[in-house]
Amino acid sequence: MRPARLISSRQLAQLARPAVCVPAETPLHQHIRAFSVLNxxxxxxxxxxxxxxxxxxxxxxxxAIGAFIDPRRADLIATLGEVSAGPVAQRLRDTMLGDPVGRQILRDRPRITSESWPLDELLAMPKNTVGYVYGxxxxRYHMSPDVRDEVRYIDDVECAYVIQRYRECHDLYHAVLGLPPQxxxxxxxxxxxxxxxxxxxxAALSLVAVARLKPAERxxxxxxxxxxxxxSARRAKPIINxxxxxxxxxxxxxLRERLGLEKPPSLHKLRMKPKKATAAPTAAPTPAAAPTTPLPEQPTTA
Structure with a gap:
């Protein structure tokens, strides 16, 4: 038979100590580390x-600084749009939720890509239709919807799709309104x-690029x-819907009439330089005829 082990005084003190229980109402978030770069x-x-x-x-x-220096950096413009969207993206989503067409877009979540919108099918549509104009x-400008960056910095899933939808529809606004992108x-x-x-x-932050315009353009x-x-924007219906x-x-x-969109003046025509009037070429002066000496009168014969 094994001898019984004696309990030490330290073990007795631990057994005598009252158990400490965490109250049930203690919020769990107190035990979660704060959101940081490392967490x-x-x-x-x-x-x-x-x-x-x-x-x-x-x-x-x-x-914002990078996009101002080089407005053609679409990646910087996309990043600027996402990190600066904030609660405005939620308001834009609420605008879609308040419209039956907008709600259907949020349910279906269609995407505009070269696969879903083939260029040859767009160009086969009747002229003056939205599809043909966009195609x-x-x-003409060698544009592809596939170059649009994916949204990464919007935290809400539904708001992320709203910003993605706005981004993919940008070229449609160019086409329907007739604003050349170059x-x-x-x-x-x-x-x-x-x-x-x-x-x-x-969109408002992009307006700082006005400082880069030439005097005539400004x-x-x-x-x-x-x-x-x-x-036009105040009179038009929300284009996100x-x-x-x-x-x-x-x-x-x-479609422009139904949405209340006013087509702007043609930028191509406004930028055309007037042709300089060229003076009509003057005819070369003809040399003066040399004086002729009169011939002596010939005697007439009877």
Whole structure:
């Protein structure tokens, strides 16, 4: 028979100590580490990157400066739009939820890609339809919807789709409104329109690119295109609620009228330099005829 072990005084003190219980009402979040660079929550959708407020502020400033230096950096413009969206993306989603067409878009979540919108099918549609106008736009300017970046920095899944939808529809606004993308003043004019119509701060931040315009372009922007953007965007219906996939066979002019969109003046014609009037060539002076000496009169014969 094994001898019984004696309990030490330390073990007796531990047994005598009252048990400490965590109250049931203690909130669990007190035991969870705060969101930081080293402690990121899991992504909420594929490609999602959660950011701290400090990171969002730094990326907002950096992308805004980079986009101002080079307005053709679509990646910087996309990043700027996401990190600066904030509660505006939620308001834009609420705008869609308050419209039957917008709600259907949120349910279906269609995507605009070269696979879902083949270029050859768009160009086969009747002329002046939305599909043909958009296809001709893609063909003329060598644009592809596949180059649009995926949303990564929007935390809410539904709001992320709203920003993705807005981003993919941008070229449709160019095509239907007739604003060529190769001119900076046309791009800024469309951003001004989008800011008034959608309220997205990224569109307003893009207006700082006005400082890069030449004097003639700046004068044209403030006298023609900015008044157009303010006037047309206020009268138009929310363009985020357009189900473009169901409007491809609609006449573009009819759709503009239904949405209250005013087509701006042609930027191509405004930028055409007037031809210099060339003076008509003057005829070369003819040399003066040499004086002729009169011949002596010949005697007439009877």
């Amino acid at each position: 990121r929550p899991p992504p909420k959708y594929e490609g999602h990157v959660p950011l701290t407020l400090l990171e969002k502020g730094a990326m907002t400033l950096g992308s 001709r736009f893609r063909q 001119y900076v003043e046309g791009e800024i004019a469309l951003k001004a329109f989008e800011f008034v119509n959608t309220g997205l701060p990224m 004068q044209r922007f403030f006298s023609i295109f900015l008044p157009w953007a303010l006037r 357009v189900y473009w996939e169901k409007e491809l066979m609609t006449d573009a002019a009819e």
